[in-house]
Amino acid sequence: MSQHPPVRNTSHKWRAVLAGGLVLGVGAAVTLAAWNDSEFATGTFTAGTFNLEGSDDGTAYNEHSTLGTADALGFTVAPNNLAPGDTVYAPFSVRLDDQTTKDAVVTVSAEASTGVVTNLTYTLVTTSTNGCNAAAVAAGTSIVAAGAALGSVPGGVTFDLEQGATGSAGEAVNLCFAVSAGSIGQGQSGTATWKFTASSE
Template sequence: MTIERAETAPDARQGWTKARAVLAGGLVLGVGAAITLAAWTDDEWATGLFGSGTFGIEGSTDGTAFADHPTEADAAELDFTVAADNLAPGDVVYAPFAVQLERDSTYDAEVTIAQTVDPALTGVTADYVFTTALGCSEAAYAAGTDENAATFALDSLADVQNVCFRVTAGDDLAQGVTGGITWNFAAVSGDAL
């Protein structure tokens, strides 16, 4: 029995060789394209550093020693004229207070004043004016401006708002009572300094 060997046609062999050559060439081209692509890659980066500003107000009863009084319990005790704790009908007492931005503030402020009079002090009234210098007396009060104005601005670290408070005991003040009057200075930040 004779086994005949099947001869691969030269055209078929040549086609397979061409196919292998094309595949090998494609592989080389693919690697070359990847290398070329990596050579033309470029990056650009940007970053920013962020933080917040600072803001606050502080007060002083003498215009020199300023401090933070953040709650009613921490309120600065105003230095009213003599006998403020021993009032009689018709008495009038005065006390100064100064307000400025905290030294590390980076924003200006709009400040609103609100006052609360203890109900036990029937017949006692309280009011205030803004003055150009710290000091509070009948004359300073008379020279003051914007009586009972609700707001004022602190536009720079150099700004100081001086306030002169006046408390008057009315004819219907009862004997033997005690009570307080509280002033709240509520500041809202505005523009950057």
């Protein structure tokens, strides 16, 4: 009687391998799902504040933000009684207020003059303190050269202003206007207005 080698049942082995493969597949999916990481970034943006104020005495500062609220300069000699050869002086100071959070560049320009301002010239200088006379002009730093026609400002007249420490106004820039009369006509009268425009740096 011939003997045949026993028939091996390989289907169980395949089932075992397949089952193992399924288990491994499920296990890999669970492992990947366990990795999770997130990053978040946010920014808050708040605008600063910016305000220029002026004073004719270097002590009491106020806003003069429109032509109608322009500060009337206190000329040391009455400018309503000028004669040829006279020069009159007036101080003005500007600074950034105590809420300002940026430095500034100030541009000086002229508003339209009224009346008659012919044969009147001026110079504008910066001074170390608020005060204006011939000595202050001589010692000051010129930003508008003597001889400029009243009612005009040459192009590119600027100066810098720095913000103050938190809660404090910035350091003032003191200005001195000197207006000189040439061959003016008797009884002529006119008004000139300067504008100071501060732009944040």
